[in-house]
Structures are given as C-alpha cells and as structure tokens.
Amino acid sequence: MHRYRSHTCGELRASDVGSDVRLSGWLHNRRDLGGILFIDLRDHYGITQLVARPGTAAAEALDKLSKETVVRVDGKVVSRGADNINAELPTGEIEVEAAEVEVLGAAGPLPFTINTEDGVNEERRLEYRFLDLRRERMHRNIMLRSAVVAAIRSKMTALGFNEMATPILTATSPEGARDFVVPSRLNPGRFYALPQAPQQFKQLFMVSGFDRYFQIAPCFRDEDARADRSPGEFYQLDVEMSFVEQEDVFQPIEKMMTELFEEFGGGRHVTSPFPRIPFRESMDKYGSDKPDLRAQLELVDITDVFEGSEFKAFAGKHVRALPVPAVQDQPRKFFDQLGDYAVEQGAKGLAWVRVAEDGSLSGPIAKFLTEENVKVLTERLGLAAGHAVFFGAGAYEEVSKIMGAVRVEAAKRSGHFEEDVFRFCWIVDFPMYEKDEETGKIDFSHNPFSMPQGGMKDLEEKDPLDVLAWQYDIVCNGVELSSGAIRNHEPDIMIKAFEIAGYDRDTVEREFAGMLRALRFGAPPHGGIAPGVDRIVMLLADEPNIRETISFPLNGNAQDLMMGAPTELEESRLRELNISVRKPQPK
Known part of the structure; x- marks a missing residue:
C-alpha cells in the first residue's frame, strides 16, 4: 500500500465497503457521541467520515489531536446505513473505521476556524492566507480560477490564437497608472519598469508577422485597491490580431466569453449576441460606461x-x-x-x-x-x-x-x-481625448495607442473633444471586464495624436522609439483586447470582492501581510544597487 494513501478523501463509495484503505488529510471536525468519535477528514478532493470506537488506539490518538492536524489513517470501509447517509457528501454512504493513526503534521492553536465561514476580518485572513485557502469557499474559488484559465487557453487555441510570452522587465509607459520600478545593478541610476500591460510588445508581435497572439499575462500597476481591482498585480487575457477591424476582434472574443460563462456560470443565462452601445448613449441612458443591463x-x-x-x-x-x-x-x-x-x-x-x-x-x-x-x-x-x-x-x-x-x-x-443572468455589452465609440477640468489640459481618455476613427483628417480638422477612437470595452453586469482598441499603426498619425495630448515630437520619438521604429518598417493594421481574468472569476464565483478569487493578494494598502512585503533593504544591498532612500518626513 502507498506510504500515505490508497484513496483520496473524496473517492470512496458504497462499492468500496469491506475494503482496507489508507487515507491522509486534515482533521476538519470532530464530534464525540457517547464516547464514539466521528472525524471529518479533509483533503483537496473532499471529506470522508472516520469513526473511532471507545477503547481503541485510534480513538485515543484522535481524541487528543487539534483540528487541522495532518494525519494518516488506516481502516476498513463500512456502510453508514440508510438512516445515517449524508446526501450532501459524495462519500456520504460510507465511513471508515479507524484502526491506526499516524500524525504527519501537528497543528498549533488556530487564529480562526476553518470549518465555518465566521466573520474574521480580512487583514487576519490575509495574514494567515494559507489557512484561509483551506476553507471550502476559498478552495472552490481558486479551483474555479484554475479551470477557467485552462478553458481560456483551450478556447483561444481552438480559435487559432498562439500563446506567446512578453518581457517582465521593460521600460516605463504612459498606460494611465503608476509603474512599479526595478533598479538595475548593472546600469547604475537606471530602472526597469514592470509592465502595466504587454501593450507595446503584443503590437510588436503583429509587426513581426505573427497573426493571432494571446497570453495569460501578469500586469503590474501601483494603484489603489477597489472591490473590483487588486493593487499591485493582476492577470489578463491579452489578445492581439492582425489585419482586423473592430468587429473582427469582437467575434472571437464574444464567442469565447459566451462559452466560458455558459460553462462555468452555474446555469445562469448568458445573453448573446452582445449589444453594441456607443459611449455617449450609455452615459445618457445608464449614467455609466459600465452599465448593468440587468x-x-x-x-x-x-x-x-x-x-x-x-x-x-x-x-x-x-x-x-x-x-x-x-x-x-x-x-x-x-x-x-x-x-x-x-x-x-x-x-x-x-x-x-x-x-x-x-x-x-x-x-x-x-x-x-x-x-x-x-x-x-x-x-x-x-x-x-x-x-x-x-x-x-x-x-x-x-x-x-x-x-x-x-x-x-x-x-x-x-x-x-434580472437575477441569475450574465448581461454582456460592448461599449464603443469612446472619445479619443478628454479635458482636465482643473488645468484645461487635453489628455487621452483611454488607450493612447488607439487609432482615431477619422485618421489624420479628424485630428487636424476636428475639436479634439469631438474625435472618436476605435476603442471599446466589454462589460458584464456592471463590471468592466476589458478595454481594447484598433491600434494606431501609422507613425505620423501617432505623433500627431500625442502632440494634441501635449507630447512634442522629440518626446514621442524618445519615449516610444522602439514602437515607432518598428511601425516605420511596415506595420499591418491590428487591434486587440485584454479581459481581466480576476474579474471574470469574480463574476463567475459571485464574489463581491476581487481578492476572494486571488490566491495570495495584497491588502488594500498593497501589503503582503503573510510574507511581510514590501520590506526595507539592508544598506549593503542599497549600495550595491547605487540607491539611497529618502523617507517621507513625519506629518
């Protein structure tokens, strides 16, 4: 017999009655009924009930162990009998009479209970996230996430997309949020940036002659937390396509999202096709560019x-x-x-x-x-x-x-x-620019690499606030899942677009040298989108907070309470990196 188990805790059925088995798992719960111990033993796959009779070595051992202790138990599978069947458990028709117990991992006093969803504050849960993830709801959410990501990969491959990787260490980019920066030891005084998104690299894939790219991409933004936004890092389904117009992007993404939500939505209806709603119409009718059409x-x-x-x-x-x-x-x-x-x-x-x-x-x-x-x-x-x-x-x-x-x-x-429905829509025809009410400055309202709908003509002849872009969002139940755009692949139009937003030609040539150089060597029309994986899982799991779908998230202050990050560096390490730290003055 295997050193730790012959079966998992979710595997035994009535057909196994009479078998000698070995199980390993966590001591989930214990009940003493007249000296007879009933133990719920839990592993990744489920729960099996153990029974230990009075006076046996197994009962004596199990009676002393704290909850969440990891044990190996040998015993015989017996039938519970018709009156004692637990229909809520796949293993509910049987139990295992414990004969021998071995402690594999002792558990100390718990900071909160694992077998109930009691009201533990989030900071405590994040400090002991490895315990929090043992809870049924959290375990289910993480496994849902794993299945969703696997399904996305399968569906995107079936649609003709190729998975490719982009760099993690890169240069800063005006994506609209603050960068996380990384000092370069070999280049003193210089810094890498962690990518806010693989935007420029996925466009460069198209310039390089690849046709349909996707990636489950990590993105890093130094921004504040919200219920639907995790600070620090998040994952998105990054997509780019060559020789496409807006509708060409919509078709495969709409198909993939419809299938995904039908597969993992728990029977909730998915409305399809997704309506196309112009930005201004959405604001007028729904007061939002993220309308909840329920x-x-x-x-x-x-x-x-x-x-x-x-x-x-x-x-x-x-x-x-x-x-x-x-x-x-x-x-x-x-x-x-x-x-x-x-x-x-x-x-x-x-x-x-x-x-x-x-x-x-x-x-x-x-x-x-x-x-x-x-x-x-x-x-x-x-x-x-x-x-x-x-x-x-x-x-x-x-x-x-x-x-x-x-x-x-x-x-x-x-x-x-409407309840129990996923109502999707596309928000289209976003304005290219917006005005800062305080400064009066014209700036990009969305993705700066988007193609204006009227090309150079609109940029030269229209009021910037009247220029529309080939930009679009996909929204579900009031949650923005993604932004996307048909890209600006013509260097002269890109430089003009940035000039309107206050970037002179020299700045654009310097900040986007790699992109502009590539576009000047023959770039195809291309476009893409990047639905947020965390938000997709949040909707499917019916969770109000995105951190409930992430294994090890940062808290609202962008801190990892479990690992103690961010940390201070020793002076020797700072000298090696040619960095001096200037701490803020106390208020």
Missing part, C-alpha cells in the same frame, strides 16, 4: 423641458429623469430610502413624483411643474398610472454618476432587476 430601467435627458424654468432646482442645469413603472403599491419608505441612497452617492437629495389613476402627479415637486411640463413629461417618459419618476439635476458628469447608481438601486427595489 436593471431594466433607463434614464431620459429632459434638460430642454426646464430651459427657462422658474423652478430653481432644475433651471440652468442638466436634468435626467428615471421613470419607474408599477410602483403604485410602494409605501413612502420606498421613496425616502431611494432618496437616502442618492445622498450617499453625493446628491443633495432626490426629487420625485408619482402618477395617480387620473394621470395627475403628486409628490414633493409636483406643485412646481407647469401643465406644459406635465404634458411633455407624460409623453416623453410614457407615463401611466402607477409610475414614479425620479429626477437628478446638476453638471452632466455628476448627474450621470448619481442617477446611474440610483437607476440600478431603484430597479432592485422595484422588481425591475
């Missing part, structure tokens, strides 16, 4: 209705309305709670009216609406008895953010929200 409500721009109005709350402001049907049975609390929610999002309040059976409006602002206002609102919003309308007024961006959040919350509270 919310079956839309915003309506009614700014013109109140132009010249004497109602000061709306006069001279951008006004967005959210009609919500079938709320006639909702109590006043429904409206008050949505108002409180809007305030949490940054609003000063939330105006509303409701439609009575005779078509008249009631509510806090009804008295400020003229007959003409009511007539236009009724027609434009399709109002009928039982409807409510919520209003937001202010600057466009502010109203979009607040009312976009209210739209989703109102849908959830009013029964206009």
Whole structure:
C-alpha cells in the first residue's frame, strides 16, 4: 500500500465497503457521541467520515489531536446505513473505521476556524492566507480560477490564437497608472519598469508577422485597491490580431466569453449576441460606461423641458429623469430610502413624483411643474398610472454618476432587476481625448495607442473633444471586464495624436522609439483586447470582492501581510544597487 494513501478523501463509495484503505488529510471536525468519535477528514478532493470506537488506539490518538492536524489513517470501509447517509457528501454512504493513526503534521492553536465561514476580518485572513485557502469557499474559488484559465487557453487555441510570452522587465509607459520600478545593478541610476500591460510588445508581435497572439499575462500597476481591482498585480487575457477591424476582434472574443460563462456560470443565462452601445448613449441612458443591463430601467435627458424654468432646482442645469413603472403599491419608505441612497452617492437629495389613476402627479415637486411640463413629461417618459419618476439635476458628469447608481438601486427595489443572468455589452465609440477640468489640459481618455476613427483628417480638422477612437470595452453586469482598441499603426498619425495630448515630437520619438521604429518598417493594421481574468472569476464565483478569487493578494494598502512585503533593504544591498532612500518626513 502507498506510504500515505490508497484513496483520496473524496473517492470512496458504497462499492468500496469491506475494503482496507489508507487515507491522509486534515482533521476538519470532530464530534464525540457517547464516547464514539466521528472525524471529518479533509483533503483537496473532499471529506470522508472516520469513526473511532471507545477503547481503541485510534480513538485515543484522535481524541487528543487539534483540528487541522495532518494525519494518516488506516481502516476498513463500512456502510453508514440508510438512516445515517449524508446526501450532501459524495462519500456520504460510507465511513471508515479507524484502526491506526499516524500524525504527519501537528497543528498549533488556530487564529480562526476553518470549518465555518465566521466573520474574521480580512487583514487576519490575509495574514494567515494559507489557512484561509483551506476553507471550502476559498478552495472552490481558486479551483474555479484554475479551470477557467485552462478553458481560456483551450478556447483561444481552438480559435487559432498562439500563446506567446512578453518581457517582465521593460521600460516605463504612459498606460494611465503608476509603474512599479526595478533598479538595475548593472546600469547604475537606471530602472526597469514592470509592465502595466504587454501593450507595446503584443503590437510588436503583429509587426513581426505573427497573426493571432494571446497570453495569460501578469500586469503590474501601483494603484489603489477597489472591490473590483487588486493593487499591485493582476492577470489578463491579452489578445492581439492582425489585419482586423473592430468587429473582427469582437467575434472571437464574444464567442469565447459566451462559452466560458455558459460553462462555468452555474446555469445562469448568458445573453448573446452582445449589444453594441456607443459611449455617449450609455452615459445618457445608464449614467455609466459600465452599465448593468440587468436593471431594466433607463434614464431620459429632459434638460430642454426646464430651459427657462422658474423652478430653481432644475433651471440652468442638466436634468435626467428615471421613470419607474408599477410602483403604485410602494409605501413612502420606498421613496425616502431611494432618496437616502442618492445622498450617499453625493446628491443633495432626490426629487420625485408619482402618477395617480387620473394621470395627475403628486409628490414633493409636483406643485412646481407647469401643465406644459406635465404634458411633455407624460409623453416623453410614457407615463401611466402607477409610475414614479425620479429626477437628478446638476453638471452632466455628476448627474450621470448619481442617477446611474440610483437607476440600478431603484430597479432592485422595484422588481425591475434580472437575477441569475450574465448581461454582456460592448461599449464603443469612446472619445479619443478628454479635458482636465482643473488645468484645461487635453489628455487621452483611454488607450493612447488607439487609432482615431477619422485618421489624420479628424485630428487636424476636428475639436479634439469631438474625435472618436476605435476603442471599446466589454462589460458584464456592471463590471468592466476589458478595454481594447484598433491600434494606431501609422507613425505620423501617432505623433500627431500625442502632440494634441501635449507630447512634442522629440518626446514621442524618445519615449516610444522602439514602437515607432518598428511601425516605420511596415506595420499591418491590428487591434486587440485584454479581459481581466480576476474579474471574470469574480463574476463567475459571485464574489463581491476581487481578492476572494486571488490566491495570495495584497491588502488594500498593497501589503503582503503573510510574507511581510514590501520590506526595507539592508544598506549593503542599497549600495550595491547605487540607491539611497529618502523617507517621507513625519506629518
């Protein structure tokens, strides 16, 4: 018999009754029923119940061991009997009568329980992540991630893509976040950067004559944590294709994502094909460029209705309305709670009216609406008895953010929200540039390497804020999974695009020398995309926080509490790297 096991803890069935077996695993739980010990033994594959009779050496040994001790147990498989079957376990028809026990790894006092999902704070869990990963939910998430990555590789290969690797030590790049930098010992005073994304290298693959590239790529960005963004490092499905237009990129990615979410989505419906929604339309209708289409409500721009109005709350402001049907049975609390929610999002309040059976409006602002206002609102919003309308007024961006959040919350509270579905969409026609409201500076709004839709002509003749780019996002259930673009493969257009964003020709030639040199030797039209693997798994696992899908994540302050990183370097190491450290002054 094998030194440690003849079977795993998830393998034995009723057909094995009478067999002598050897199992190894962690002591998951222990129950003493009248002197008879029942032990749940756990390994990667599952749980098997052990039974140890009073007076036996096995019972004496198992009674003294702490939970999470690793043991080897020899014994005989017996039937539990019809009354004692545990239908929740694949091994629930049998148990193993323990005869001999060997301790393989003793466990000290636990900082938290493993066999229950109790409310341990995240910092504690991350400090003891190796214990946290033993929990059923976390173990399941990591195995889901492994299966998803394997499926992505298989599906991308089947679609004709070739997996290729790009460098980890590279040069800085204006991807929109801070770089992690690495000092060069052999080149004193110089630094590498860890890639924010393999952007330039995957484009260079296309210039080199490869046609369809993909990689499960590590990316490094020195940015703050969010629920859907892990600080430090993350992984993405990096993709690039040659001789393509926008729709040519959409087709294989849409097919792959549909199959992936159908395979691992637990029976949840995947809507396909994915609608294409222009950026401006998305902002107008949903208040966001990451719309959650499960919310079956839309915003309506009614700014013109109140132009010249004497109602000061709306006069001279951008006004967005959210009609919500079938709320006639909702109590006043429904409206008050949505108002409180809007305030949490940054609003000063939330105006509303409701439609009575005779078509008249009631509510806090009804008295400020003229007959003409009511007539236009009724027609434009399709109002009928039982409807409510919520209003937001202010600057466009502010109203979009607040009312976009209210739209989703109102849908959830009013029964206009779809559950158990993955609703995808493509957001397209992003603006090439945006203006910094404080400085007035024109900058890229998205990927700086994107092709403007009108090429050089639009860059030379249009207001920069009116130039659209061949840029796109893929969004699912309000989560942005990916950004992508058709790339700017013409050097003159690239230099002009960067000049508009404030980069002179010399700077562009210096900062992107490798890319520009390559483009000047015959570059094909090309484009790509990079869906986030962590976010995909987060959605499939139905987890609200991305760190729950990553084996060993950093905490919100970009610290590894388990390994103690980042660390200080000894003076001798700093001298070797020709680095001196300047610490911030105490505040």
